[in-house]
Amino acid sequence: MDQMLKLDRTDFRILEHLQRMGRCSNVELADLIGLSPSPCYARVKRLQQIGVIEGFGAHLAMAKLGDFLIVFTEITISNHRRHNLRRFEEGAEKYPEIMECYNVSGGYDFLLKIVTRNVSHFHRVMDGLLEADLGIEKFSSYIVMRVPFLKHEIPIDQLFGEGRW
CATH class of the missing domain: 1.10.10.10 (Winged helix-like DNA-binding domain superfamily/Winged helix DNA-binding domain)
Incomplete structure (x- = not known):
């Protein structure tokens, strides 16, 4: 904190x-x-x-609004200079379908949560990212089959418990 x-x-x-x-x-x-x-x-x-x-x-109950697709996509950037990472971040932020973007450590650089109508809509988003010349070297995507639970609350007690107040 x-x-x-x-x-x-x-x-x-x-x-x-x-x-x-x-x-x-x-x-x-x-x-x-x-x-x-x-x-x-x-x-x-x-x-x-x-x-x-x-x-x-x-907090919207997406399933009640109709069919949709959630995809997690790992993005690897070809050049790891700060301005290259920032260029990707700024370009990705322009897509309303990209709900979350995390710069992570490990085998890839970014993890995106993308929500689209269907697979072809997802392909259009990815094609747009690739065509925007944002420095994407490679990507891997994982389609969410179901969401067993989803939490919106930060566990304040566990992270900032009484001993820390």
């Missing part, structure tokens, strides 16, 4: 509750964590201002 961020037990409790119940009112949140509404609101605003809370949104 950034040394400039001074978070206490109450801040972490706010974060835990907001992860589970992002739509709760300030009054409900204040009651849950044992603060009055004004200081609770001030803490939430502070957590937003310092960038710990990046935003609020809805």
Whole structure:
């Protein structure tokens, strides 16, 4: 955790509750964590201002919206200079189908999570990446067959447990 961020037990409790119940009112949140509404609101605003809370949104049940394809793709870049990696990152970010991009260590450079309508849509995305001359040397893709579970909450207790507050 950034040394400039001074978070206490109450801040972490706010974060835990907001992860589970992002739509709760300030009054409900204040009651849950044992603060009055004004200081609770001030803490939430502070957590937003310092960038710990990046935003609020809805988690969509994709399967209920229709068929789609999730593909994890490993990307190897031909040249490992920082500007070459950045060129790939900037180019990949332009594709709305690329949901997540991780620069990783190991046998390849990037791991992408791509969501498309079907296999041909995925091929169009990959063709676009290859044609954009982003320095891709090779790639391997893995189609997700099913998602046994998906978590949206960071395990605050396990990562930043009470002993660290």
